Amino acid sequence: MxxxxxxxxxxxxxxxxxxxxxxxxxxxxxxxxxxxxxxxxxxxxxxxxxxxxxxxxxxxxxxxxxxxxxxxxxxxxxxxxxxxxxxxxxxxxxxxxxxxxxxxxxxxxxxxxxxxxxxxxxxxxxxxxxxxxxxxxxxxxxxxxxxxxxxxxxxxxxxxxxxxxxxxxxxxxxxxxxxxxxxxxxxxxxxxxxxxxxxxxxxxxxxxxxxxxxxxxxxxxxxxxxxxxxxxxxxxTASAVVGVPSTGDDAAYISCGTWSLVGTELPSPVLTEEARLARFTNEGGVDGRIRFLKNVMGLWLLSESIRSWAKVGEQEDLEHLLKQAADAPADVPVFDANDPRLLPPGDMPTRIETLFTEQGVRPPATMGEFVRSVLQSLANAYADAIRDIERLTGRPIRTVHLVGGGARNELLCRLTADACGLPVVAGPVEATAVGNLLVQARTHGLITGDLEALRSVVASSFPLRTSAPRTSTDAKD
The missing domain is CATH 3.30.420.40 (ATPase, nucleotide binding domain)
Incomplete structure (x- = not known):
């Protein structure tokens, strides 16, 4: 090796x-x-x-x-x-x-x-x-x-x-x-x-x-x-997409970190007015592929909230918050995770509370409920983007691959599977580094083949976890 x-x-x-x-x-x-x-x-x-x-x-x-x-x-x-x-x-x-x-x-x-x-x-x-x-x-x-x-x-x-x-x-x-x-x-x-x-x-x-x-x-x-x-x-994201262990053209990916990039891989761009209005982008991928994707606000919403709480002396550990979120009621209020007011740095909890106030909805009462609301709002945004991918490309999506830091978040993966009504395959967490390394390895002759060959190496090298979508009754538990 x-x-x-x-x-x-x-x-x-x-x-x-x-x-x-x-x-x-x-x-x-x-x-x-x-x-x-x-x-x-x-x-x-x-x-x-x-x-x-x-x-x-x-x-x-x-x-x-x-x-x-x-x-x-x-x-x-x-x-x-x-x-x-x-x-x-x-x-x-x-x-x-x-x-x-x-x-x-x-x-x-x-x-x-x-x-x-x-x-x-x-x-x-x-x-x-x-x-x-x-x-x-x-x-x-x-x-x-x-x-x-x-x-x-x-x-x-x-x-x-x-x-x-x-x-x-x-x-x-x-x-x-x-x-x-x-x-x-x-x-x-x-x-x-x-x-x-x-x-x-x-x-x-x-x-x-x-x-x-x-x-x-x-x-x-x-x-x-x-x-x-x-x-x-x-x-x-181009490297992360190389690191997605997909096996066919009926898969979507979510590269989940500070931003969440929700998309699929295409041979050519989609430049329709419908794609523009749906806020999709066409970016270059490795081996001439097109990354047809939408930017969703991502885990920035959580990291900036934690930073805002710390400024006022409320130090919170993400792992502890996620445990609280998993124990919180499932029927938390949700908001538009893509609202442009959530883009700049600042007091994220207050901004999100403002979104609830504008809806005439009572904001979450605890930090655990707040975090669950953020995750559910992200999952809903992912599901909307995947439905748009099907509509704009004419391709059915049967599997969602979630890679990056968000793949560690079991609650986010489960909520995403439920919102999409599709199985979510989580991992690898280090998809970006993996894609970087494999393209290098191919350049130096350490490995050969097309992207599908590289992705087969990913699938055989890392443990993957699948969250199956639950029925509406099960999701309330």
């Missing part, structure tokens, strides 16, 4: 995970974990990307000491956010997608191209933080004038490690600056928006070798030997 390393950067934390691949299986070992803590400055909310880079590279130093014959490494991260460069220098820390500056970018873009035409071009669900809106905001402030380069977050990490500037296709497809299903920047759209084509790096496919970690970086971070960086599905 040979070993590769995945640098997996999430919205709240990052990890360096080793994956040993061979004999039709992959085994994981985490060698580094570190927080991802945004920083609010007078000009807005930013990512502390320098700390992330340092922690990730120190993690690769540890990996190289534990695995002297490490074959390679690759980075995946969240989408849409970017750094502007001038030569080798980064111009300020990247903005966080939850920063309010994106609002003026939306107005500027829609003044040049309407939402319906924009969807027919890029196929993306309207989200106010999509990269093209952020870039329009940067252009209006004059920030683009000082730059000569642009890199999305995982490509930035790869550039600092190897000196190579590229845009990996699956992540580039989330920017809104590529025609749906294609792999080149949309020069006409950029011109209409007044955005600079010359800032953008060449687009490359998952599985492209960037080159070795530079000698300077190896010395700085204690990396003991030479190994190459490659690209994978560098949008973390």
């Amino acid at each position: 040979k070993t590769v390393a995945a640098v997996d950067l999430g919205a709240t934390s990052g990890r360096v995970i080793l994956g040993s691949v061979g004999h039709g299986e992959v085994t994981l070992r985490t060698v580094a974990r570190f927080p991802n803590t945004p920083v609010r400055l007078p000009d807005g909310l930013h990512w502390d990307v320098l700390s992330l880079y340092s922690a990730a590279m120190h993690g690769l130093g540890t990996a190289s000491r534990e695995e002297p014959e490490l074959v390679g490494a690759a980075v995946d991260a969240w989408a849409v956010d970017y750094a502007l460069l001038l030569g080798d220098r980064m111009i300020g820390n990247p903005y966080h997608y939850r920063d309010a500056r994106t609002e003026r970018g939306v107005a500027a873009v829609h003044a040049a191209i309407g939402p319906d035409e924009l969807y027919r071009r890029n196929g993306l669900q309207h989200l106010p933080f999509n990269t093209l809106f952020q870039l329009a905001a940067s252009a209006s402030s004059g920030a683009l004038d000082a730059a000569d380069g642009f890199l999305l977050i995982p490509d930035l990490i790869g550039y600092w490690a190897t000196g190579q500037r590229v845009a990996e296709r699956t992540n580039a497809s989330t920017t809104g600056l590529i025609r749906a299903g294609e792999n080149e920047w949309d020069a006409e759209l950029l011109s209409r928006l007044g955005l600079r084509y010359d800032l953008l790096p060449p687009i490359v496919e998952p599985g492209t070798q960037l080159g070795p970690v530079s000698p300077v970086m190896r010395e700085e971070f204690g990396i003991r030997h030479v190994f190459p960086f490659t690209t994978v599905g560098s949008h973390d």
Whole structure:
């Protein structure tokens, strides 16, 4: 068995995970974990990307000491956010997608191209933080004038490690600056928006070798030997979808973490007006697949609630809250988990209580009931999205795969099965890292085959738990 390393950067934390691949299986070992803590400055909310880079590279130093014959490494991260460069220098820390500056970018873009035409071009669900809106905001402030380069977050990490500037296709497809299903920047759209084509790096496919970690970086971070960086599905959801152990085209997936991405895999984009109004997106996947999915607010609702409670001295452990939620009455009130007022950081419990007040519904009385309400509201949103997938694609869905951190949450899986009326297969929890590692392994010749072959390795390597849908009578128990 040979070993590769995945640098997996999430919205709240990052990890360096080793994956040993061979004999039709992959085994994981985490060698580094570190927080991802945004920083609010007078000009807005930013990512502390320098700390992330340092922690990730120190993690690769540890990996190289534990695995002297490490074959390679690759980075995946969240989408849409970017750094502007001038030569080798980064111009300020990247903005966080939850920063309010994106609002003026939306107005500027829609003044040049309407939402319906924009969807027919890029196929993306309207989200106010999509990269093209952020870039329009940067252009209006004059920030683009000082730059000569642009890199999305995982490509930035790869550039600092190897000196190579590229845009990996699956992540580039989330920017809104590529025609749906294609792999080149949309020069006409950029011109209409007044955005600079010359800032953008060449687009490359998952599985492209960037080159070795530079000698300077190896010395700085204690990396003991030479190994190459490659690209994978560098949008973390693209890697997570590789790690979904599905076996046919009648499956949907829920990649459940800070966000929940509910979707299915298609050979070509769906660019109908019905898909736009249903707020579905068409993003690039590994091996030319299309990830037809909808963004649902996700476990952010819980993590931000816990953070809000902690601010007022009510320290609560998630595991304890989930136990309370499991014991709470099943008929808790629910709310629209996709309400845009739940997007920014802040006092999440109060915002959710406001949603109940607007419905004329009494809010949950205890924290356990509140958490169950959040989980039930998420499950309902998942079920609505899956019914929309069937309607918009004409494909029946018979199985739902739930991967990511939410796969640990047995109550969420059970509520989702009940809401969908379909079996929910939970796992693997580390689907994103698994997808990253398997695409790397294929690039280095450690494994062969198409996505279905990679997914068969996932299915044979990790325990999976199935929640069958219950009848309405059983669900009340």
